[in-house]
Amino acid sequence: MEINYINEFITLAEIGNYLEAADALYLSQSTLSRHIQSVENDLGVQLFNRTTRKVELNEFGRLFLPYAKQMRALQADYTKALSERIKNQNRNITIGTIPTMTQYHITELLSRFQDEHPDYNLNIVGADTSELDKMLREGSCDFAFIRTRDPSEGEFQKLPYFTDHLVAVFPRDHPLASSQVVTLDQLKGESFLFLAKGSMMHTLAISACKAAGFSPNVAFTGHRAENILDLVSRGMGIGLLTKQPLSFIDTKDVAIIDVVPQFTTSILLAYKSEQSLNPTARQFLKFYKSLGIS
Known part of the structure; x- marks a missing residue:
């Protein structure tokens, strides 16, 4: 049963007229009628007493209406919950780094970014370069400060940081x-x-x-x-x-x-590609490039 059809049923029940309900829903009258019939077919009962001028809920319609409203409220709740979760996830940035963070002033750089963007969630993971390469490859971090002998080797995009x-x-x-x-x-x-x-x-x-x-x-x-x-x-x-x-x-x-x-040896900021980054991660990349590190 289409949840949108349930919402249309509630609107028709409240207005009591196909033409006015269709206008309120920005649908044609024939489309609304077809959707209501689909709901009735799924339930196995008619929900309205129809006349030439208006429609009224019958006993099955009156029984179904409070459940339909609960379904509409539940849809609003889960849509809001999912939206908030997606919003929070899009604020997350996971950055991997070699263990010597302090010595290479990586902690200072990340702290500065967090100060400038307090609404972002910065997740920092320390690991050796081989593990960081794996994390980047698997998508479990957005960026990684890695150490390498040859800055041109490997499959990632790289920006210079420290030699x-x-x-x-x-x-x-x-x-x-x-x-x-x-x-x-x-x-x-x-x-x-x-x-x-x-x-x-x-x-x-x-x-x-x-x-x-x-x-x-x-x-x-x-x-x-x-x-x-x-x-x-x-x-x-x-x-x-x-x-x-x-x-x-x-x-x-x-x-x-x-x-x-x-x-x-070179310390580099590595990432898969700019296209693979969420908007928040792109903001970190913009911040990093603005520092003029070369």
């Missing part, structure tokens, strides 16, 4: 600790301390060593740079990390030396 480079972290008493720069081939006999296997930083460090002509002896892998620095300070090995995050950690017990040739 960083690898540094070697030495114990203070290491013979190379006073160097201005080091080459990785100078370190091929050392024990290395890397971030966790499977992370983008682990992949970058391994790739850098292999590009220098050797496979590193990895003595430790872990999730926190602070642990690597502490182990380095105790003479447990050499760390390979990116420089920017170290500016937020106490490094007085270690020496941080630039690696040459420079092995750079």
Whole structure:
């Protein structure tokens, strides 16, 4: 049974005249008559006593009318509820980010956007780049701040955000600790301390060593740079990390030396396409582009 036909039945019952009811509903009289007959056919009873000048509800019509009004009210309720849910969903933006948010001022950028758009719901998810790639691909986030060696690789649209480079972290008493720069081939006999296997930083460090002509002896892998620095300070090995995050950690017990040739990494804002974004997400993209980051 068409819900719109129910509304037409209520209008006809209240007006009591086909022509006037049809005018009120912006329908032809014949269309209204056909719709009312459809309702009666579905119910298996006639609802009106018809005369040449007007129509009146019969006993079945009077019985059905309060139920019809409940159906109309229920339609209004669920239409409103669905509309509100859609409206709220369209205010949502999900942004994935590499774990080093603070160090790359990502928290500051997102906070600024939220301050300028308090009606938007900003959902932030931290993960490694490989997981963020999967989230973008599956549509579970709108944007992701990812780390990559090659900004042109991959299937996503990308905007530049930050460029960083690898540094070697030495114990203070290491013979190379006073160097201005080091080459990785100078370190091929050392024990290395890397971030966790499977992370983008682990992949970058391994790739850098292999590009220098050797496979590193990895003595430790872990999730926190602070642990690597502490182990380095105790003479447990050499760390390979990116420089920017170290500016937020106490490094007085270690020496941080630039690696040459420079092995750079890029932090990028990635997304599938502008067409795939909802209007709120497009507003974030507009905000980001307005910052003039390059």
